[in-house]
Amino acid sequence: MNRLATQQPAATDLAANVRARLERFANAASPLFSIVVPMFNRGDTIERCLDSIGIQDFASYEVVIVDDASVDDSKARCTRFLSSDPRFKLIECDVNRGVSPARNLGVDRAVAPWVVFLDSDDELLPGALARMAEAVERAPETLHALWFRCRLDDGDTTPPVVPRMTEWGYEGYLQFLEQTAHQARDMIRCVRRECFEVVRYPDSRMQMTKYHLDFALRFRSRMFPDVLRLYHQDAGERLVTNVRALDRPGRDAELLSNRKKVFLQDSADGFDALMHEHGEALRVWAPTMHLDYLRRAAVTAIGARRGRSARRHAFKLLQMRPASAGAWRIAVASLLVREQAG
Structure with missing residues (x-):
């Protein structure tokens, strides 16, 4: 059990101890936080x-910017x-591979014991790192993500x-997913690097989606009510931009079309694995999200021309929701899929 939880010192003494230890972190050669910022064509943000x-009042950090082969002035x-x-x-990456591989590369180059992920079009609120540092200092060793x-x-x-x-942990996270079904649940996470x-x-x-389920299966997390990140929507979402750009003629449209195909193939594989590994637990603890992920598994398999996988997920969805017109449409669409060769 955590020493702070068992001794229960006076609140003023605890706060002073936290401040003193955080000051030592600020003066140490090794930072407390590695802030990983994946970036692709974000010159405007x-x-x-x-x-x-840079304006944070807690200085014990490094910033690892991962440029995912931008072709605008992002690096400049x-x-x-x-x-x-x-x-x-x-x-700098030679080939654009997407946000998740960019984050993995950033973690590989990180040196701090805690990793914070910040999207390149978002902001930290003033005092955010100091609040994270306070929470980190109070966190028991059994807690792995804030x-x-x-x-x-x-x-x-x-x-x-x-x-x-x-x-x-795992069941608690599934219950959290169910409680927040159909709600935005974007948050900023601070994670122990060894995870x-x-x-x-x-x-x-x-x-x-699957990463968070895999993480919850093995590690414990705690959510805080503090608001520490500004989540902007003014820059748009790159996948949506890419899909809309398919209407443009020429080589750009061909490249974007290929990227969309890769996204669908990766998503089909990912949701298929998600349902295989977490489907039963989702059915028990998060039935609303179970149906949502089952629908996504079927739809992405249809888009990727994975006929057998599409039909397996589609007819399971139809079995669970036989009165749903949407489930019937997905089932019929799955029957029309010709298996992708290779």
Whole structure:
């Protein structure tokens, strides 16, 4: 059991002890946080993101910017940070592979015991790192990830309501998913770096859905009500932009079309594995999300022309929701899929 929990010192003594230890971290050669910022064609937002880190009043951090083969001026926009502050580092990728491989690469180059992920179009709120550091200092060794809420451009927070359970392992996380079904649940996470030796982000364009389930199966997390990240929507989402750009003629449309195909193939593989490994637990503890992931597994398999997988998921969905017109449409579509060769 955590020493702080058993001794229960006076609140003022505990706060003073936390401040003293955090000051030692700030003066230490090794940082407390590695902030990993994956970046792809974010020349219009990356400076805003990095400025929000640079103004933090807690200084024990490094920033690992991973440029995922940008073709705009994103790298040039990072120059003033790289040249003026040795805590900022840039890793350049030769080929665009997506946000999850970029995050994995950033973790591989990180040196701090705790890793924070920040999207290149978002911002840290003032005081965010100091609040994270305080939570880290109080965290027992049995706690592996700290989650903090976000504020959207319209002023709403995500998740909009703090769930009943704020610390969880596997079953608790499934219950959290169920409680927040159909709600935005984007948060900023602070994770012990050694966890990535066991569970990494997908090495593909698959969404991070399965990663969070895999993580919860092995590690414990705690959610805090504090809002520490500004989650912007002004830059758009790259996949949506890419799909819409398919209407443009020429080579760009061909490249984007190929990227969409890879995304669908990776997603089909990922959701198929998700249902195989977590489907039964989802059915028991998060039935709403079980149906949602089952639908995604069927739809992505149809898009990727994985006929057998599509039919397996589609007819299981239809069996569970026989009165659903949507389930019938997916089942019929799965029957029309011709298996992709190779």
